[in-house]
Amino acid sequence: MHISDGVLPISVTIGCFAATIALTAVGVRKTPAESLPKVAVVTSAFFVSSLIHVPLGPTSVHLLLPGLVGILLGPSAFISIVLGLTLQSLMFQFGGITALGANSIMMGIPALMIGWLFKQLKGSTLKGHAIAGALGGFLGTVLSVGFLAALLYTGGEDFLGVGKIAFIASLPVSIIEAIIAYFTVIFLFKVKPELLK
């Protein structure tokens, strides 16, 4: 679910770009040079994961994973989301180039929030990590679609219907994301716990 070109009012489009640039600049400062390749890798892994479709009844949905990116990268998550979205936009036209700022805000801020929340909640046990992970997966998607609906609403009351329907339609996806994040975090906790620090 990416916003394409020409949907949002031009003032919102440009405002989101400005906010994205500011947040990226902060993210760059908070990311030490030696972890840049790590960010690049999570970005590509995130990109590839979003190509994975999970069956849901007669149809299938693809994963958004803002929660997992936040969990893995913490304060650097925003840069990773911006880069991932840039590449998705350039290569697939998932989300337009002029809407890149809006899409980054919509997925990047939830990722940052989840990164912070996960750190607070995870504790030191497997159970704590797993529950925080599931919550992160769920909230990451819910927040993203919440931002999407709010951004659409800036276009006027005409867009309220679309925003509401997108929000309702995404609830099953949020549950799937929660379950997947739950299992992914358990797996990482057992196999390579230092990734979750």
Next chain:
Amino acid sequence: MIDTAETIYVPFGGLILAAGLLLPIIVIIIRRSLKAARDRKAGHHHRHEHDWSVPVLDACSNLDSVFHRWDPRLKIFSLLVYCFLVAALTQIIWAFCALIFSLAAVKLAKIPFRNTKRRLMAMVGFLGMFLVIMPLTVPTQPGDLLLFFQPVPVPFNVRGFLLAILIILKAFAIALIMEPLLNTAPLPVTIQALRHLRIPDMICQMILLSHRYIFVFLNEANRMYTGMRVRGFRQKTNLATLHTMGNFLGMLFVSSFERTQRVYDAMLSRGYNGTFPVYTNFSARPKDWLFGIFWILLGTGLLFLDRTGTFIIW
């Protein structure tokens, strides 16, 4: 408010509308099942469960056209400005003109139809949602034209429909410009031009690195998935599938992390100091400047007509 809106009752319109909506769906289902049958016959029926193919961003960069010869710095800057100007349009007629200009640009850049079609298809889901939902959900305003497709009780608001069309036209116009923008120079050259345009060095490096890694991990994911299939994994809507997919993602992250660490160490030992050496020199000729100014003027002109013109459709 509804009193002031114009209302037209279309007898049997509901049936016509339903037929119009169902026909494409039926066609898609038939085409899919035909394809599935063909694939089964050919013996590789798992292929279409996942589409792993990723388009190469600069596949057409070796062609020759006005856009290929254009200084990449000016090309990126002026086409991006043009995109934003098009995004600001508010009238269908001018958005339609922008789409025509985009088509002309694609033609001029000699980009094959396959590439452009791929871009447009990627947006169909999101934009289709607007086309279906907006006519039914926009609040009725004075002067709106409401169509009742009997026996459907919900009014079809023409203003909502036109709003959706406007969005689709703008989205297509801008998406099409992406091809002449990106596909007419090798990616490293485009990135180099971005650096000249004051995009931070680090971001440029990371776009290059991530772009490289995407193909590596795609390969990795494909290999892992084939292994899962061979061991009997089939996707279903159940918890076991989600469990397996969760582990699959986790494994993808772990193996990618380890891989980067190795690659990064290797890069460091070969003298990587945070930048790649560059051998591209840009030179802007007067022609390049003129072409850039042309696009910006074109966009400004469209926007000017949009805001002052009298062709208001609704």
